[in-house]
Amino acid sequence: MKKITVFGGKPLRGSVRLGGAKNASFKIMIASLLAPGESRILNFSDIADVDITKDILKSLGCTIRTAGERTLYINTAPLKGYHVPEKYGEQSRAGVMFVGPLL
Numbered sequence: 001m002k003k004i005t006v007f008g009g010k011p012l013r014g015s016v017r018l019g020g021a022k023n024a025s026f027k028i029m030i031a032s033l034l035a036p037g038e039s040r041i042l043n044f045s046d047i048a049d050v051d052i053t054k055d056i057l058k059s060l061g062c063t064i065r066t067a068g069e070r071t072l073y074i075n076t077a078p079l080k081g082y083h084v085p086e087k088y089g090e091q092s093r094a095g096v097m098f099v100g101p102l103l
Contacts, residue, residue: 011036026053026094029074033062033101038075046070052092056084060102 012035016028022045030053032039044050054064054072061080065073082102089095 022047023049026050026092027097029053029057029072030094030097030101032074033057033060033076033079033098035076037077038073041072041074043070044072049092049094052088053094056088056095056098059085059088 025041025044025047026049028041028044029050032041057064057074060082061078063075063078067073084095084098084102
């Protein structure tokens, strides 16, 4: 089996501003798994893939809270699993996008 080794040791910091990228919202939510602790997502889109991604993150143990109408806080610290329930794969393309961050 091959092995991937990541070198660095520097914490991720910063922000990315996206406007009008409705299909980026759920992908950014999934990317939050790569950052330890809490991530804040502003101006996310209200689409079905976002709701399904919330459910998947919650099933993995993440906590999600909203602030206002278009702000999400995703805390990945309580992550307790690496299994995405099969039903989500049937509902959305988002399920398969969890593979990278969960590896």
